[in-house]
Amino acid sequence: MGAALVIPFKEYKFSQGILGSAWCGLKNFRWILTSTSMGRVLRNTVAYGAWFMIIGPIVNVAVALLLFEIRNRKALKTYQTIITFPNFMSMVIVGYVTYAILSPRTGLLNQILTGLGMETVDVYMNAGYWPVILTIVTLWKGVGLFFQKSCKLLYLL
Structure with missing residues (x-):
């Protein structure tokens, strides 16, 4: 320290x-x-922080309410595992999984697009995709813990 x-x-x-x-x-x-980039870095940090504080709880509550309505216990446990699993991974592993999905040559997204006869997308060369990608990855990483806490509260009600 x-x-x-x-x-x-x-x-x-x-x-x-x-x-x-x-x-x-x-x-x-x-x-x-x-540094010439400092203004942009500061703006992006504050904007993403505010965005995650606004959208995070909304998505977390929506997912918890949707999953709370599932009556099939086996399906519920499967969804809970899928949603909670990223919470136990480090952000480095989450980044690697994201890369495996978005990789320009071997990524899952481009393999699916190629299989459908569509043109591949290089998201690493286009900054416009990243606000959406960062939002999805951050929500995916954090929704599991909130879901567990929400379900406990809903079961108590």
């Missing part, structure tokens, strides 16, 4: 270690704050 508070103020070199590296003061912060 202490290293995380010191390294940003140092010109860190692995060979010299944390204590041996020279102090650079606020130079690292000056560089990032004067």
Whole structure:
């Protein structure tokens, strides 16, 4: 924890270690704050955070209510497993699964499009797809835990 508070103020070199590296003061912060991309990065961070705070609870409650109506116990357990499983994976694994689906050459999405005789899509070269992709992946990762808590509350009512 202490290293995380010191390294940003140092010109860190692995060979010299944390204590041996020279102090650079606020130079690292000056560089990032004067970067031409900083405004866009800050705007995107705030916008995505607000979007996830708004859409997340709505989707979570909707999924919980829909699944609460399923009467077939085997189907319900299957859906619960599918929805809850990403909650136990790290975001790195979720990113890899997303890549396996969206990969330009070998991804599941493009394999399906090719099988249907349609033209493939390279989502990694088009920024317009990413707001939707990030929303879906973030909701998929987080909906499981909320679903479990919601079902417990619904069963108590």
